[in-house]
Structure formats: structure tokens, C-alpha cells
Amino acid sequence: MSDQEKELQVLRDQIDQIDQQLQTLLNQRAACAQQVAEVKQKYQGSRDAVFYRPEREAQVLRRVMERNTGPLPERDVARLFREVMSACLALEQPMRIAFLGPEGTFTQQAAVKHFGLSAITAPLASLDEVFREVEAGTAHYGVVPIENTSEGMVNHTLHLFSRFRLSIVGEVELNIHHHLLVRPTIDRNAVTRIYATQSALSQCRSWLDAHYPSVERVAVATNADAARQASIETDVGLAAAIGSELAIELYPLQVAVRNIEDQAESSSRFLILGCQDVGPSGHDKTSILVCAHDKPGALYDLLAPFRLRGISLTRIETRTLSGPWSSVFYIDFEGHVSDAPVQALFKDLEAESLELKLLGSYPQAVL
Amino acid sequence: MSDQEKELQVLRDQIDQIDQQLQTLLNQRAACAQQVAEVKQKYQGSRDAVFYRPEREAQVLRRVMERNTGPLPERDVARLFREVMSACLALEQPMRIAFLGPEGTFTQQAAVKHFGLSAITAPLASLDEVFREVEAGTAHYGVVPIENTSEGMVNHTLHLFSRFRLSIVGEVELNIHHHLLVRPTIDRNAVTRIYATQSALSQCRSWLDAHYPSVERVAVATNADAARQASIETDVGLAAAIGSELAIELYPLQVAVRNIEDQAESSSRFLILGCQDVGPSGHDKTSILVCAHDKPGALYDLLAPFRLRGISLTRIETRTLSGPWSSVFYIDFEGHVSDAPVQALFKDLEAESLELKLLGSYPQAVL
Known part of the structure; x- marks a missing residue:
């Protein structure tokens, strides 16, 4: 076994130990969640018992984020707890x-x-x-x-x-931030058509009026449709799309202009x-x-x-x-x-x- | 505090304790994963280091499923571990x-x-x-x-x-199982058009030939398109869709005939x-x-x-x-x-x- 393999083996053994403890705890948590459901059914009757408690879930997630020391980022660890709660809840009642x-x-x-x-x-x-x-x-x-x-x-x-x-x-x-997206080979000044959802077009209206006053704007149903259209349309003209960071990851497009929304942060x-x-x-x-x-x-x-x-x-x-x-x-x-x-x-x-x-x-x- | 509240409080305190331990372990696991990445970079160089190891991940998931005692089902607990590994990996290298x-x-x-x-x-x-x-x-x-x-x-x-x-x-x-889906108000014998993906149409060909020989079959891009079409089309005729259990959950359709695929299990x-x-x-x-x-x-x-x-x-x-x-x-x-x-x-x-x-x-x- 090489030095690298030896060092990795030690770490992997540690991870295996941790995983065993994690698994035991996950099942203990699920068992507690089952008991919570039983208590609710005992007092409220099985028809009236409410299993999902938004206030309780919010408290758990806030505590998780407050006490987090890393290296997992707060948001990732909260997302994992969301999934743990989702799985425990599904045991009682798939939502x-x-x-x-x-x-x-x-x-x-x-x-x-x-x-x-x-x-x-x-x-x-x-x-x-x-x-x-x-x-x-x-x-x-x-x-x-x-x-x-x-x-x-x-x-x-x-x-x-x-x-x-x-x-x-x-x-x-x-x-949600909006960017103007084009295929890498396209000059953004030559764009003749812009695809976007109605909502994105309205959120970027001033910017579009200033920079692309005479360019055709085509409203499509989803952000994915806009990006797909701009990424495949090669014959009919030079198309661009308005989309999010997500779209750049998803389609062969690049950001021509960043954050074109009329207000600084669009949430x-x-x-x-x-x-x-x-x-x-x-x-x-x-x-x-x-x-x-x-x-x-x-x-x-x-x-x-x-x-x-x-x-x-x-x-x-x-x-x-x-x-x-x-x-x-x-x-x-x-x-x-x-x-x-x-x-x-x-x-x-x-x-x-x-x-x-x-x-x-x-x-x-x-x- | 009512009896119910008291009993719930005891259980919730237990869950909080478990959550704290879970969180500590999750971060310990992430720290170990970081050390694994460091070892790999030390020996292989940062360009050549491979962070994702399918064989290792498969071993971890198999062990998780083997040793699982419940109450969480094997598949759910394995899915949670998939997410834990996914989050740990993303610390080093978002995939x-x-x-x-x-x-x-x-x-x-x-x-x-x-x-x-x-x-x-x-x-x-x-x-x-x-x-x-x-x-x-x-x-x-x-x-x-x-x-x-x-x-x-x-x-x-x-x-x-x-x-x-x-x-x-x-x-x-x-x-994947295929079902014939119709709106609850529709008699399945009156169906005049069936929407499905090309793949679903071909997997159910014999059944369709036997039961709906003269009904129009319309190929659409996705299972979601088929279900949506059958769920909204009320004017042009009586539409049905071929789809999975998922589609019944997702659209106001019900199963008219179950498992219409030509072979017993379509995977x-x-x-x-x-x-x-x-x-x-x-x-x-x-x-x-x-x-x-x-x-x-x-x-x-x-x-x-x-x-x-x-x-x-x-x-x-x-x-x-x-x-x-x-x-x-x-x-x-x-x-x-x-x-x-x-x-x-x-x-x-x-x-x-x-x-x-x-x-x-x-x-x-x-x-």
C-alpha cells in the first residue's frame, strides 16, 4: 500500500465511523418523530392530527444555522436538515x-x-x-x-x-438576478431578438429600452425555454436570452451583460x-x-x-x-x-x- | 402546559439533542472529506486529483443499506447519505x-x-x-x-x-411503469386521442394495438407534456395520456388501466x-x-x-x-x-x- 493509500485509509476509516454514528442518529430521530405522531394521534385523533408544523421546522433550522461551526456552510447544513426532516415526516405522512x-x-x-x-x-x-x-x-x-x-x-x-x-x-x-445571455460566438451588438419570460422582460424593461430599443422581445413560458431558444437558434437571426446564473450552467451560453434588472436585487x-x-x-x-x-x-x-x-x-x-x-x-x-x-x-x-x-x-x- | 404538550416537549428535547449530535458529525465528516482532498492533491497534484470516486460511494451506500435497522427505510437513509456525500464533495469541487x-x-x-x-x-x-x-x-x-x-x-x-x-x-x-391516464370525468372507451412520449408509445405498442387500434397516437417530448395535454384538453375531443405514477400525483388524472407496458416490468x-x-x-x-x-x-x-x-x-x-x-x-x-x-x-x-x-x-x- 502506497503512502497515499495509507493516509487515505485512515481518513476513510474515520468517515466510516462517523457514518455509522450518523445512521444510528438518523434512525433515532425518525423513531422520535414517530412517537411525536403517536402522541398527536392519541390526543387529537388520527383525522385531526397535524404532522407538519412550520413554526417548529423554522426553529430547528434557525438553531442549526446559529450553532454551525463549519466546514459545511450554514446553508448546506440547513438544507441537509431540511431533507432529514422531510424523510422523517414522510414516514408518517408523505406530503x-x-x-x-x-x-x-x-x-x-x-x-x-x-x-x-x-x-x-x-x-x-x-x-x-x-x-x-x-x-x-x-x-x-x-x-x-x-x-x-x-x-x-x-x-x-x-x-x-x-x-x-x-x-x-x-x-x-x-x-434572482437577470443577465443577458448569448452564445459564445455571438457579438451582443448584433442581437436581433431577445427571449425571456414576461416577468423577466418586465423586470428589465428600462435596461432593454435603453440598450435594445428596437430589438424584438419574445415572451416565452419559462426561463429554460428562453435559454434553450437562444442556444439553438442559429438560422433565423442572432438570438439572446434573459436568464439567471442557472441558465449559464445549463445551456451553452455566456453572460454578455450582468445584472440587467432595473432594481439592484430582484427577489x-x-x-x-x-x-x-x-x-x-x-x-x-x-x-x-x-x-x-x-x-x-x-x-x-x-x-x-x-x-x-x-x-x-x-x-x-x-x-x-x-x-x-x-x-x-x-x-x-x-x-x-x-x-x-x-x-x-x-x-x-x-x-x-x-x-x-x-x-x-x-x-x-x-x- | 397540557399533557399532550408535556409529552411532546420531552420528545422534542430528544430530537434537539439528536440534531446537535448529527450536526457535529456532519461537520466532522466534511472535515475528513477535506483532508482526503488534501492528501490527493499532495500526491497527485491539484490538476490530476480525482475527488469523485464512484466505487467508494457505492461501497458506502451498500454498507448503509446493509446495516440499516429502521425505522427509516433503507432507500430513504441511503438517499440521505447520497446528499451528505454530495454536500461534502461540493465543499471541494461543485460537480x-x-x-x-x-x-x-x-x-x-x-x-x-x-x-x-x-x-x-x-x-x-x-x-x-x-x-x-x-x-x-x-x-x-x-x-x-x-x-x-x-x-x-x-x-x-x-x-x-x-x-x-x-x-x-x-x-x-x-x-418505470406505464398506465393509461384520463380525467376523472371521462369514460375510457370514448377516448379519441392518446398522448405519450415516443418511448412510451413503443413500450405499449401491443396493448395499444389490441385496445385502441384506431385511436390517434400523438408523440410529445416528455411525460409531463403528455399528462398536461390530457388534463387540459376538453374541447377538441377526449384525450388520454400514457404516464407513470408520478403523473397521477402531478396532474388531475386518474389511472384507467394499470401497467399497460408490453413487458411486465419496464426499467x-x-x-x-x-x-x-x-x-x-x-x-x-x-x-x-x-x-x-x-x-x-x-x-x-x-x-x-x-x-x-x-x-x-x-x-x-x-x-x-x-x-x-x-x-x-x-x-x-x-x-x-x-x-x-x-x-x-x-x-x-x-x-x-x-x-x-x-x-x-x-x-x-x-x-
Whole structure:
């Protein structure tokens, strides 16, 4: 055995020892998770027992990241724990997750990021279907896009909350940068057509207007379609695509111009829909819809209680309706519906005779 | 605190304890993996060091499955270890894996099954491109489909082995059953059109000929396309799709007829391509191409040495060519090129003046 082989053998023996301990612990953890399920069934009955607890999962992941000493990066080790929890949960109840399809979109990426590989993810053709499947119990949870920095709230999603009795039980954030991508042989000044999703085109509109004012823009269904089109189209003209780092790894394209999005960081947010109330995790968000009469100072009346109670708003969106309730405000703020200041806030808002709908309290995105 | 809460608290404290130990061990394992990389770089130089060792990974996974006591199923615990190894490897060298695209196909599923989530998978438009990217080093490994039970070897893949200097470094198996899928409201006898991939249509040909002789068959690119089409097409006629269990989870379809494939179990096999020789793992396969003169008894001459050396053939495929080497046999057999009987076999074949090309020795699929 060579010196190298000897040194490697020592290390591999160590790894084998570690793996044995890891395996024992993984099975111990699964056995504990089974006992948790048994306790829940004993007290709640097997129909009503809720196995997935978003607040508990968020706490576990935060602790994992806080105490991590490396060399594995925080995010990798948290991702491994996500998978461990996903496998333990699947022992009791394999999770079916509906998302707004098609496959290969950022929404699917968000679903896998949140629920892990042991969950079964199901692409559906419309937002309505996602809400319907979750309400009917065909899927345990749903994942829908709710905003990105430049397009704002997805109107239709908000509207659906009034038609279905679902809560927001979590959020997922994905950071997305846009680049102009071309084949290595192409001069970017000669480009005659740019492929991108509607969302990417809108997020890069100012940049495109400034740099490619007269170039054809073609909206396609997914980022993958855009990159594929730009990578194969050689006859009809010189095509480029707008895409992410991912696309460069996936297609024979290179970045011609980096970060062409109109705002510095474009992050997309997704909501997890479910039929349960989520307890406090320590770092939570609450989403509400508030209807206000169309009168001067309506927005001021609405915001005063937040300031009074020291509650931080993270997002506010206004929608104008017809009828006596002429404005609807969608509001995200920090805190949980069970916190005393939030309960006081709700009393204040009701005293202003504002109509209020709680969409959900849920853990802030951990990863 | 209620009785239920008290019982749950005890269990959750146990889980937290286990998680802390798991995390410590995961980081210890990653540190050991880093030391392995350092040893390799010290002896082999940083350019030549090979970080991914398929034989070693196969051994680890086999041990994990052998010693598993549950409650986590063998396959789940092996999948977790695949992810742990994938994350440890990514610390040293994030793996880029090229596969025959598009995304969402079984080939991508095979790539993720083999390399884990920490690998970057890149869909390419053609088999040639996959071979080219791996030979050029742009991708570390490639994944291509090589056979399924009824369609036989993918000819083109075999042909490419003569053009590129690549080896087979691993195999992946996926079990695939085909079902006839329809929307819940549809009578399966009223179906007027069936969507499926070319491969699924060919694997179910006899059944389709017997049961739907005059119904239109439409070939689409992916299984997802087929299911989506059948799930949304309501106006133009009554559509069905051929698909897997996966499709039922993913689309609002139900199984009208189960297991319609012409052979009882349809399993698809995929090859991992690389530029390295793989050492013996204990349970290996070897793939070779043998050219034979077109003379009576050529196949007999070819097979005799296998019987003589007690070597089990797992697959043989014949291709007819023009010219003096009129037949090419693709052969898979059990054993590793470093085993004495295999070396004796190669001498026998050369003595028969048969032209022989070793495609690779690699671990048999573990999962």
C-alpha cells in the first residue's frame, strides 16, 4: 500500500465511523418523530392530527444555522436538515404539495426548497386549481408566487384568498438576478431578438429600452425555454436570452451583460398555503387584508395603529375596488397574531370600523 | 402546559439533542472529506486529483443499506447519505453534470438520483453535446439513457463511444411503469386521442394495438407534456395520456388501466460518462464492444470464453455494420477489469483475433 493509500485509509476509516454514528442518529430521530405522531394521534385523533408544523421546522433550522461551526456552510447544513426532516415526516405522512406549474419554474424550486425532496410536488395549470386542491385536501399544501420586487403583488392570488378558506402558513424567498445571455460566438451588438419570460422582460424593461430599443422581445413560458431558444437558434437571426446564473450552467451560453434588472436585487417571494393555524416561531410575519371606506385620510387612519403599537410593516399594497369598500390594503408586518401588541392592533383597527381579514401568521423565511 | 404538550416537549428535547449530535458529525465528516482532498492533491497534484470516486460511494451506500435497522427505510437513509456525500464533495469541487435534456425528463431524474442535489445538472440538446462537454471538461460527468427493456440499446450512444475518449463510470436504474391516464370525468372507451412520449408509445405498442387500434397516437417530448395535454384538453375531443405514477400525483388524472407496458416490468437504465478509470467496488459491471468477422459461428466463438471463465453476461446486443467487421456486439458482464478471470477473458478474446474496446468497469447500481 502506497503512502497515499495509507493516509487515505485512515481518513476513510474515520468517515466510516462517523457514518455509522450518523445512521444510528438518523434512525433515532425518525423513531422520535414517530412517537411525536403517536402522541398527536392519541390526543387529537388520527383525522385531526397535524404532522407538519412550520413554526417548529423554522426553529430547528434557525438553531442549526446559529450553532454551525463549519466546514459545511450554514446553508448546506440547513438544507441537509431540511431533507432529514422531510424523510422523517414522510414516514408518517408523505406530503403532497401543489404548485403553480409548469415544472422547472422558480415556483417548483421554491416548493422543493421549502418541503425537501421527500415531498411529492404537483404542478397545476392555474392558481385557482392550487387553491382548490389544497382546500379539498387533495394536496396538503400549495405554493404560489406572490410578489417580486418590480411586478408587485400578484393580484389574482390576493383575490383568491376571498374565495377560499385557506391560510398562509409560510413564505419562501428566492434571489434572482437577470443577465443577458448569448452564445459564445455571438457579438451582443448584433442581437436581433431577445427571449425571456414576461416577468423577466418586465423586470428589465428600462435596461432593454435603453440598450435594445428596437430589438424584438419574445415572451416565452419559462426561463429554460428562453435559454434553450437562444442556444439553438442559429438560422433565423442572432438570438439572446434573459436568464439567471442557472441558465449559464445549463445551456451553452455566456453572460454578455450582468445584472440587467432595473432594481439592484430582484427577489421573488412565494407563499405556502394550508388549512391550519401556525403557532409562533419567534420570528414571524402576519399578512392581513384591510378594507377601507373611500374617504380622505383612510390610509393614515389605517397606519396610525401600527405606529402606536410599535409594529414594523414589511409591505403594503393598495387595490382599488368599486362599491362602498373602495380600497383594499394588503399588509405584511412583523409579529404573530398571538402577540399582545398584534392583538391590540387588531382591536384598534376594528375600532376604526375597518374590515379586516387575517390571511395568516407564519415563520419568516429561514433560508 | 397540557399533557399532550408535556409529552411532546420531552420528545422534542430528544430530537434537539439528536440534531446537535448529527450536526457535529456532519461537520466532522466534511472535515475528513477535506483532508482526503488534501492528501490527493499532495500526491497527485491539484490538476490530476480525482475527488469523485464512484466505487467508494457505492461501497458506502451498500454498507448503509446493509446495516440499516429502521425505522427509516433503507432507500430513504441511503438517499440521505447520497446528499451528505454530495454536500461534502461540493465543499471541494461543485460537480457539473451534463445530461440529455430537456429538464423534467427521466434522464434528469437519473442524474439527481446518482449525484444528489448539491450537483449542478445541465440539460443539453443532443447526445453528442453531452459527450463533447464531458470530454472537454466543461462538465465533470454526463448522464445518458442507454436502454429500456423494450426499445433496446440506444444506438447512437454506442456509436458515440467510438468518437469520444470517455469511459462508463457508473449506471443508474429507474423503474418505470406505464398506465393509461384520463380525467376523472371521462369514460375510457370514448377516448379519441392518446398522448405519450415516443418511448412510451413503443413500450405499449401491443396493448395499444389490441385496445385502441384506431385511436390517434400523438408523440410529445416528455411525460409531463403528455399528462398536461390530457388534463387540459376538453374541447377538441377526449384525450388520454400514457404516464407513470408520478403523473397521477402531478396532474388531475386518474389511472384507467394499470401497467399497460408490453413487458411486465419496464426499467430504464442510464450510463454515467466520465474521463476516469474506476477501481473495483466489490459488485461491478464491465461493458465492452467486440467486433467480429462475419463468419459462421462468430457469436459462438465470442461467448465461449465467458462460459470458460465463469463470467455472467448481463446483456448482449448485436449491431450489423458494413465492411469486414460486419458485426459489433455490445456486452455487459459482471466483474471488474482488474479481476483475474476478466483479464484471462480479454486474453481469450484477443486470441480469437477479435477487436475489443473496453467501455468501462463501474459499480453496479446500488439504489
